[in-house]
Amino acid sequence: MIKTAKISPKQIALLHVAKRELSLDEGNYRAVxxxxxxxxxxxxxxQAGFTRLMNYLVRIGFKAPAFAPQTRRKRDAGALIGPWQTAKIEELYVALGIDTADRQQKLCKRVIKKAWPQTRGEANKMIECLKAMAKRAAP
Incomplete structure (x- = not known):
């Protein structure tokens, strides 16, 4: 007797995703x-049945998540600081009572070794630092 390889749990999950995405009811799903x-x-x-099954599901309109185009682009941490990051940093400074430019610059120099964040990565580091300080200061 020849044993055939069964599909993996991830492949089973993919079949269930296809069932949900294509809105197949239980009867139609079992028939397919x-x-x-x-x-x-x-x-x-x-495995052979899975290949035939996926070919059919793609033909009727299923787009497998692995092959779907990625809509979210990655942000470059080295890019310039965004205006929303500047606003968030200022908001956190006000919430913490760090109101003078001198105190703000000293904190920046201690955290990122610069007087003010220049890149997105540095701004994120400052935001996370200020959020942690705010969390510690909250009663």
């Missing part, structure tokens, strides 16, 4: 599983 996957249950589908 048996027709293209060769099994009554997702856990009994073989």
């Amino acid at each position: 599983l048996s027709l293209y996957g060769g099994a009554e249950s997702a856990k009994d589908v073989t």
Whole structure:
């Protein structure tokens, strides 16, 4: 008797995602599983059946998450500081009572070794530092 390789738990999860995305009811899902996957249950589908099943699901409109285009772009930590970051830093300074420019610069020099953050990464470091200080100061 030849043993065939079953699909992995991640592949089973992908089948369930496809079922949800395509709005397949239980009857239609089971019919597609048996027709293209060769099994009554997702856990009994073989690798060959999974390939046939995914080809069919893609044909009827499923876009697998691994192949879907990424809409979120990564921000460059070395890019210039954003206006929202400047506003957040100022807001945190006011909340902490660090009101003079001299005190603000001394804190920046202690945290990022510069008088004022120049990049997004430095600004994020300052924001996280100020948030931690605010959390410690809160009763």
